[in-house]
Amino acid sequence: MRGALLSILILCAVTFVGAVSFADEREAGKPAYxxxxxxxxxxxxxxxxxxxxxxxxxxxxxxxxxxxxxxxxxxxxxxxxxxxxxxxxxxxxxxxPDKILIADFCGRDGCHAAAAGQFRLGPHYPSVLRNNHPNCASCHGAHNIQRSTAGIISEKTCSSCHTADFSRNTVLFIRETNRAIEDMGRDIKYIGSKHGDTLDLQNRLDTARTRFYRFVHVSPKEEMESTRKLLGVEVSSLEADVKTKVSLIGRIDLLYIVMVVFQLIFIGGISIYTLVMYSKRRKYGRD
Ligand code: HEC
Ligand code: HEC
Ligand code: HEC
Ligand code: HEC
Structure with missing residues (x-):
C-alpha cells in the first residue's frame, strides 16, 4: 500500500517537474539549436x-x-x-541574390515548394525575369517575414504595374476570401468541439484554401478568371453549410438549457412539495 502511494507521488513529481521545465523552455523561446x-x-x-x-x-x-x-x-x-x-x-x-533567384531560394530543400511551384507557372515569374518584380520578397519581405495574411499586401503593392481599379478589386477579393476562410476555420473547430462531424467541411475548406493560394500567387493567366469564380462559389456554399451546422448546434444547446431548467423546476417543485407535506404531518402529529 505504502509502495503504491510512494510510486504515485513520484509519478506526480516527475510529471510536474517535466511540465514546468517544458513550460520554461517554451516561455524563454529558447532556440533548439x-x-x-x-x-x-x-x-x-x-x-x-x-x-x-x-x-x-x-x-x-x-x-x-x-x-x-x-x-x-x-x-x-x-x-x-x-x-x-x-x-x-x-x-x-x-x-x-538576384531577384529571380529568390523564388528558388524560397523553394529550396522543399521549404516552400508548393508556393514556389505555383509562382513559376504564372505571369509574375516572367515579369520578375524582365524587371525583378514582383518576386516573393516584394510581397513577403526578405528577413522580416511575418505569418502570411492578406494584410501583407495593399493596393500599392500592385498599382505600380496594374490599374488602380484592378489592384483595389483584386486586393479586396483576397482580403474578403482570407477573412471568410479564417472565420470558417474557427467555426469548424467549434463544431468539432461540440462533437459534430467536420470531416467533409474540413476537406472542402482545405481545397478552397489551396485554390486561394493559387489565386494569390497568380497561376497561369488563363486560369485566373475561372479560379476566382470557382473560389467564390466554393467559399459561399461552404459558408452556408458551416453556418447551418453552427446554428443547429446553437439550437441543440438551447434545447439542452431549456431541458435543464425544466428539470431544475421539477426537482425544486418536488422538494418544496415534500417539505411542505413533511412539516404539515409533523404539525398534525403534534396536535
Ligand atoms: C567573421 C564574420 C562573418 C561571418 C562568420 C559571416 N559573415 Fe557575412 N559578411 C561579413 C562581412 C564583414 C560582410 C560585408 C562584405 C565583406 O566585407 O566581405 C558580409 C556580407 C554578407 C552578405 C552580403 C553579401 C553581398 O553580396 O551583399 C551576406 C548575405 C552574408 N554576409 C551572409 C552570411 C552568411 C549566410 C554567413 C554564414 C554562412 C556569414 N555571412 C558569415 C562578415 C561575416
Ligand atoms: C503578389 C504578392 C505575393 C507574391 C509575389 C508572393 N506571395 Fe506568397 N502570399 C501572398 C499573400 C497575400 C499571402 C497570404 C494569403 C492569405 O492567407 O491571405 C501569401 C501566402 C504565402 C504562403 C502561406 C500559404 C502557403 O502556401 O502555405 C507562403 C508559404 C508563401 N506565400 C510563399 C511565397 C513564395 C515562396 C513566393 C515566391 C515564389 C511568394 N509567396 C510570392 C502574396 C504574395
Ligand atoms: C528566408 C531567406 C533568408 C534568410 C533566412 C536570410 N536571408 Fe539574408 N537575404 C535574403 C534575401 C531574399 C535577400 C535579398 C533582399 C533584397 O534583395 O531585397 C537577402 C539579403 C541579405 C543581405 C544583403 C542586404 C543588402 O541590403 O545588401 C545580407 C547582409 C543578408 N541577407 C544577411 C543575412 C543574415 C546575416 C541572415 C541570418 C540572420 C540572413 N540574411 C537570413 C534572404 C534570406
Ligand atoms: C512589377 C509588376 C507587377 C506587380 C507589382 C504586380 N503584378 Fe500582377 N502581373 C504583372 C504582369 C506583367 C502580369 C501579366 C499580365 C498579362 O500577361 O497581361 C500580371 C498578372 C496578374 C494577374 C493575372 C492576370 C489577370 O489579368 O487576371 C493577377 C491576378 C495579378 N497580376 C495580381 C497582382 C496582385 C494582386 C498584385 C499585388 C499584390 C500584383 N499583381 C502586382 C506584373 C505585376
Missing amino acids: AEKKDFCIVCHEGLKGGLKRPVIEWRMSVHDGSAGRCNVCHRGDPGVNDKKLAKTKQSGFTGK
Missing part, C-alpha cells in the same frame, strides 16, 4: 547597418529558430568564424 556556434549570426550581430539589420529583422520573423537560419537561404558554412571561409564557392554561398 546552438546559436552561439552559428557564426553567421554571431559575426553579423556585431557588424553595423545593413549587415546587422538582417539579424535584427530575422529575430522578429517567423524564420527565427533552427528551421530558417541564414545559411538555409544564403548557404555557406555557419560553423566557421571567418567571413571568407564561411562563404566559399563550394559551400554554395549566395550573397544578395
Whole structure:
C-alpha cells in the first residue's frame, strides 16, 4: 500500500517537474539549436547597418529558430568564424541574390515548394525575369517575414504595374476570401468541439484554401478568371453549410438549457412539495 502511494507521488513529481521545465523552455523561446556556434549570426550581430539589420529583422520573423537560419537561404558554412571561409564557392554561398533567384531560394530543400511551384507557372515569374518584380520578397519581405495574411499586401503593392481599379478589386477579393476562410476555420473547430462531424467541411475548406493560394500567387493567366469564380462559389456554399451546422448546434444547446431548467423546476417543485407535506404531518402529529 505504502509502495503504491510512494510510486504515485513520484509519478506526480516527475510529471510536474517535466511540465514546468517544458513550460520554461517554451516561455524563454529558447532556440533548439546552438546559436552561439552559428557564426553567421554571431559575426553579423556585431557588424553595423545593413549587415546587422538582417539579424535584427530575422529575430522578429517567423524564420527565427533552427528551421530558417541564414545559411538555409544564403548557404555557406555557419560553423566557421571567418567571413571568407564561411562563404566559399563550394559551400554554395549566395550573397544578395538576384531577384529571380529568390523564388528558388524560397523553394529550396522543399521549404516552400508548393508556393514556389505555383509562382513559376504564372505571369509574375516572367515579369520578375524582365524587371525583378514582383518576386516573393516584394510581397513577403526578405528577413522580416511575418505569418502570411492578406494584410501583407495593399493596393500599392500592385498599382505600380496594374490599374488602380484592378489592384483595389483584386486586393479586396483576397482580403474578403482570407477573412471568410479564417472565420470558417474557427467555426469548424467549434463544431468539432461540440462533437459534430467536420470531416467533409474540413476537406472542402482545405481545397478552397489551396485554390486561394493559387489565386494569390497568380497561376497561369488563363486560369485566373475561372479560379476566382470557382473560389467564390466554393467559399459561399461552404459558408452556408458551416453556418447551418453552427446554428443547429446553437439550437441543440438551447434545447439542452431549456431541458435543464425544466428539470431544475421539477426537482425544486418536488422538494418544496415534500417539505411542505413533511412539516404539515409533523404539525398534525403534534396536535
Ligand atoms: C567573421 C564574420 C562573418 C561571418 C562568420 C559571416 N559573415 Fe557575412 N559578411 C561579413 C562581412 C564583414 C560582410 C560585408 C562584405 C565583406 O566585407 O566581405 C558580409 C556580407 C554578407 C552578405 C552580403 C553579401 C553581398 O553580396 O551583399 C551576406 C548575405 C552574408 N554576409 C551572409 C552570411 C552568411 C549566410 C554567413 C554564414 C554562412 C556569414 N555571412 C558569415 C562578415 C561575416
Ligand atoms: C528566408 C531567406 C533568408 C534568410 C533566412 C536570410 N536571408 Fe539574408 N537575404 C535574403 C534575401 C531574399 C535577400 C535579398 C533582399 C533584397 O534583395 O531585397 C537577402 C539579403 C541579405 C543581405 C544583403 C542586404 C543588402 O541590403 O545588401 C545580407 C547582409 C543578408 N541577407 C544577411 C543575412 C543574415 C546575416 C541572415 C541570418 C540572420 C540572413 N540574411 C537570413 C534572404 C534570406
Ligand atoms: C503578389 C504578392 C505575393 C507574391 C509575389 C508572393 N506571395 Fe506568397 N502570399 C501572398 C499573400 C497575400 C499571402 C497570404 C494569403 C492569405 O492567407 O491571405 C501569401 C501566402 C504565402 C504562403 C502561406 C500559404 C502557403 O502556401 O502555405 C507562403 C508559404 C508563401 N506565400 C510563399 C511565397 C513564395 C515562396 C513566393 C515566391 C515564389 C511568394 N509567396 C510570392 C502574396 C504574395
Ligand atoms: C512589377 C509588376 C507587377 C506587380 C507589382 C504586380 N503584378 Fe500582377 N502581373 C504583372 C504582369 C506583367 C502580369 C501579366 C499580365 C498579362 O500577361 O497581361 C500580371 C498578372 C496578374 C494577374 C493575372 C492576370 C489577370 O489579368 O487576371 C493577377 C491576378 C495579378 N497580376 C495580381 C497582382 C496582385 C494582386 C498584385 C499585388 C499584390 C500584383 N499583381 C502586382 C506584373 C505585376
